[in-house]
Amino acid sequence: xxxxxxxxxxxxxxxxxxxxxxxxxxxxxxxxxxxxxxxxxxxxxxxxxxxxxxxxxxxxxxxxxxxxxxxxxxxxxxxxxxxxxxxxxxxxxxxxxxxxxxxxxxxxxxxxxxxxxxxxxxxxxxxxxxxxxxxxxxxxxxxxxxxxxxxxxxxxxxxxxxxxxxxxxxxxxxxxxxxxxxxxxxxxxxxxxxxxxxxxxxxxxxxxxxxxxxxxxxxxxxxxxxxxxxxxxxxxxxxxxxxxxxxxxxxxxxxxxxxxxxxxxxxxxxxxxxxxxxxxxxxxxxxxxxxxxxxxxxxxxxxxxxxxxxxxxxxxxxxxxxxxxxxxxxxxxxxxxxxxxxxxxxxxxxxx
Amino acid sequence: xxxxxxxxxxxxxxxxxxxxxxxxxxxxxxxxxxxxxxxxxxxxxxxxxxxxxxxxxxxxxxxxxxxxxxxxxxxxxxxxxxxxxxxxxxxxxxxxxxxxxxxxxxxxxxxxxxxxxxxxxxxxxxxxxxxxxxxxxxxxxxxxxxxxxxxxxxxxxxxxxxxxxxxxxxxxxxxxxxxxxxxxxxxxxxxxxxxxxxxxxxxxxxxxxxxxxxxxxxxxxxxxxxxxxxxxxxxxxxxxxxxxxxxxxxxxxxxxxxxxxxxxxxxxxxxxxxxxxxxxxxxxxxxxxxxxxxxxxxxxxxxxxxxxxxxxxxxxxxxxxxxxxxxxxxxxxxxxxxxxxxxxxxxxxxxxxxxxxxxx
Numbered sequence: 001x002x003x004x005x006x007x008x009x010x011x012x013x014x015x016x017x018x019x020x021x022x023x024x025x026x027x028x029x030x031x032x033x034x035x036x037x038x039x040x041x042x043x044x045x046x047x048x049x050x051x052x053x054x055x056x057x058x059x060x061x062x063x064x065x066x067x068x069x070x071x072x073x074x075x076x077x078x079x080x081x082x083x084x085x086x087x088x089x090x091x092x093x094x095x096x097x098x099x100x101x102x103x104x105x106x107x108x109x110x111x112x113x114x115x116x117x118x119x120x121x122x123x124x125x126x127x128x129x130x131x132x133x134x135x136x137x138x139x140x141x142x143x144x145x146x147x148x149x150x151x152x153x154x155x156x157x158x159x160x161x162x163x164x165x166x167x168x169x170x171x172x173x174x175x176x177x178x179x180x181x182x183x184x185x186x187x188x189x190x191x192x193x194x195x196x197x198x199x200x201x202x203x204x205x206x207x208x209x210x211x212x213x214x215x216x217x218x219x220x221x222x223x224x225x226x227x228x229x230x231x232x233x234x235x236x237x238x239x240x241x242x243x244x245x246x247x248x249x250x251x252x253x254x255x256x257x258x259x260x261x262x263x264x265x266x267x268x269x270x271x272x273x274x275x276x277x278x279x280x281x282x283x284x285x286x287x288x289x290x291x292x293x294x295x296x297x298x299x300x301x302x303x304x305x306x307x308x309x310x311x312x313x314x315x316x317x318x319x320x321x322x323x324x325x326x327x328x329x330x331x332x333x334x335x336x337x338x339x340x341x342x343x344x345x346x347x348x349x350x351x352x
Numbered sequence: 353x354x355x356x357x358x359x360x361x362x363x364x365x366x367x368x369x370x371x372x373x374x375x376x377x378x379x380x381x382x383x384x385x386x387x388x389x390x391x392x393x394x395x396x397x398x399x400x401x402x403x404x405x406x407x408x409x410x411x412x413x414x415x416x417x418x419x420x421x422x423x424x425x426x427x428x429x430x431x432x433x434x435x436x437x438x439x440x441x442x443x444x445x446x447x448x449x450x451x452x453x454x455x456x457x458x459x460x461x462x463x464x465x466x467x468x469x470x471x472x473x474x475x476x477x478x479x480x481x482x483x484x485x486x487x488x489x490x491x492x493x494x495x496x497x498x499x500x501x502x503x504x505x506x507x508x509x510x511x512x513x514x515x516x517x518x519x520x521x522x523x524x525x526x527x528x529x530x531x532x533x534x535x536x537x538x539x540x541x542x543x544x545x546x547x548x549x550x551x552x553x554x555x556x557x558x559x560x561x562x563x564x565x566x567x568x569x570x571x572x573x574x575x576x577x578x579x580x581x582x583x584x585x586x587x588x589x590x591x592x593x594x595x596x597x598x599x600x601x602x603x604x605x606x607x608x609x610x611x612x613x614x615x616x617x618x619x620x621x622x623x624x625x626x627x628x629x630x631x632x633x634x635x636x637x638x639x640x641x642x643x644x645x646x647x648x649x650x651x652x653x654x655x656x657x658x659x660x661x662x663x664x665x666x667x668x669x670x671x672x673x674x675x676x677x678x679x680x681x682x683x684x685x686x687x688x689x690x691x692x693x694x695x696x697x698x699x700x701x702x703x704x705x706x707x708x709x710x711x712x
Contacts, residue, residue: 271353276468277700327712334365334574336397341709344689 004120012123013039021116027147044130049141057141063165067102070161080199082211086125090132091215093162098217099233101172102164109160110144114153136215169228176231177252179322182298184291187313188264189241193283194272214287214310226304229294239343242281245328246342256328258318282343359573368578369401379405380588381537383673386544387414387701388572394710396574409673412526413544415491416443416699420625422659423519424449427488431462439465439473440488447695450659470498474505477514486515486648494546496520497611500618503646515648520637521624523547524555529632531563536673540584542570545599552607556595564593571599628668667694670703677707
């Protein structure tokens with residue numbers, strides 16, 4: 001008899017002798033759907049809100065302002081150095097809430113599974129999501145499962161939505177950057193994108209680069225406790241740091257000036273970018289934030305986040321200017337002024 | 353990072369810039385051949401460090417840009433066939449053909465795969481024995497040996513389903529074509545470091561003498577570009593016109609003998625149409641007849657195609673250094689990286705894309 005392997009201290013409760021892979025019936029609403037929900041989802045995500053198993057999650061919140069966000073996850077490969085699609089789906093949505101200054105509370109999760117997807121792999125993803133939601137201190141309170149025919153999906157897609165409460169006195173908005181604001185970047189850039197590339201079919205290089213995937217809500221709380229004068233927060237995910245700064249420059253109608261020698265980047269990531277002709281400023285991060293802060297408070301906030309794991313390499317990388325509105329300029333290490341434009345399409349490596 | 357940081361060193365850059373400024377006495381037009389150099393110049397704003405007497409003219413060294421439109425149309429036709437997987441380098445996918453590009457062909461169900469190494473094309477052929485794999489092999493001398501090597505590999509692995517759509521081009525005939533035309537009064541040339549890594553620079557010696565034009569084999573970092581410019585200007589100011597090597601950490605006079613042998617084993621020299629420029633005699637590489645069973649053009653019989661260029665795009669003049677991207681009425685208007693009219697707006701070595709990204 002085949003046995004399921006132990007994954008992060010848990011063993012998949014659906015024996016391989018029943019079904020190895022997802023069947024269409026797992027999305028059909030009948031016995032197999034219930035088995036999947038009970039054995040895989042409830043056993044891991046279970047909490048007082050989810051366990052009611054109603055059509056909607058019901059709960060009370062005590063706040064005048066809520067933040068609400070949604071995101072879908074289609075990462076390929078599903079497992080990559082430093083994480084997997086499940087953790088990404090939890091942290092991605094948690095971070096989007098945190099960037100509004102909110103304390104994330106509840107998440108929904110939808111699974112779109114391709115017929116034949118290994119149940120044990122699904123189990124591993126679910127276990128990882130449970131651990132991630134504990135680490136980020138959020139609860140998964142509602143969800144859905146759909147199955148699509150073999151060949152009509154790519155294994156697994158996830159969607160998570162989340163809500164969080166915004167504390168009084170917090171006013172974070174991409175339009176709020178003001179001339180004089182200093183810009184804090186919370187750590188080294190480009191690790192997620194390069195980790196995914198390194199794991200992807202057809203691109204084999206010796207590398208220990210792992211994704212920076214991490215929840216940022218604790219870091220944001222720490223920052224907001226230190227100063228309420230944080231004007232903008234953003235996580236530079238797709239399009240990288242360059243695109244995020246451009247979005248803020250445009251939305252706030254200000255100029256941004258950054259300094260190349262202040263931007264933290266690991267040597268091996270820099271080397272991988274050189275080899276593939278990629279610009280790390282445009283490579284995705286999943287555990288970094290940029291904060292635009294009143295200059296009088298910036299140093300204090302920086303010193304505080306240096307004490308935390310996800311902020312230990314933080315650096316003040318530049319400032320907001322009142323000239324060149326909607327433009328990001330970088331002082332290069334050779335002393336020239338490079339315009340940093342919004343990403344166009346995807347970054348593709350050069351051919352010669 | 354060794355071999356990178358020292359070539360981006362602020363102090364070296366400052367000293368080179370001072371030296372150039374101190375020796376220049378008149379106006380000089382200098383062409384950098386390679387699109388990689390163009391991108392460094394624009395990205396690092398090298399012109400901020402140069403005296404106003406230097407005009408940098410951007411050359412034709414963007415392989416994706418000069419690949420003839422009919423070859424792209426052929427690739428698109430092949431990609432649409434259900435029995436074929438077309439594999440290509442990433443930049444090639446967005447280059448406009450007559451009516452579409454390879455990414456569009458992919459979105460309509462064509463099987464198009466992007467690769468980073470030519471050997472991946474062979475691997476894909478091995479993994480998909482029921483499909484025919486066509487590798488769209490473009491580029492200058494730089495990529496020619498690795499591309500040629502795939503044919504050896506396909507032979508060694510006994511693959512019958514591997515083919516090459518070959519559109520290789522050669523740099524020296526293009527330089528001669530530009531110098532001969534005399535249209536853009538080039539006084540000195542930075543030749544392409546990577547091309548010379550493979551081929552060496554013996555071919556450039558007679559060209560420099562014949563056209564009284566100093567040429568410096570130059571790398572791609574800011575210190576390389578400034579050193580190359582300093583060497584060219586020093587020659588110009590002293591009335592010299594020979595070939596020098598700035599990129600000595602990589603380039604030898606005779607090039608890479610082993611790579612040159614692989615190229616000459618698999619390819620032979622042919623006339624080649626350069627997109628926007630026209631046919632340049634003896635400026636391309638084609639697959640030798642003994643390997644014609646790998647030649648996709650022959651095997652799939654796709655010879656007659658009517659291809660048409662955009663009538664607004666001035667890519668040809670840009671590639672010859674006659675105009676700059678800003679001179680094009682479509683630049684940043686109808687033509688953007690998202691909706692490119694011409695290849696130089698697409699490629700990571702194209703001049704239009706460099707101006708789009710690094711200027712406002």
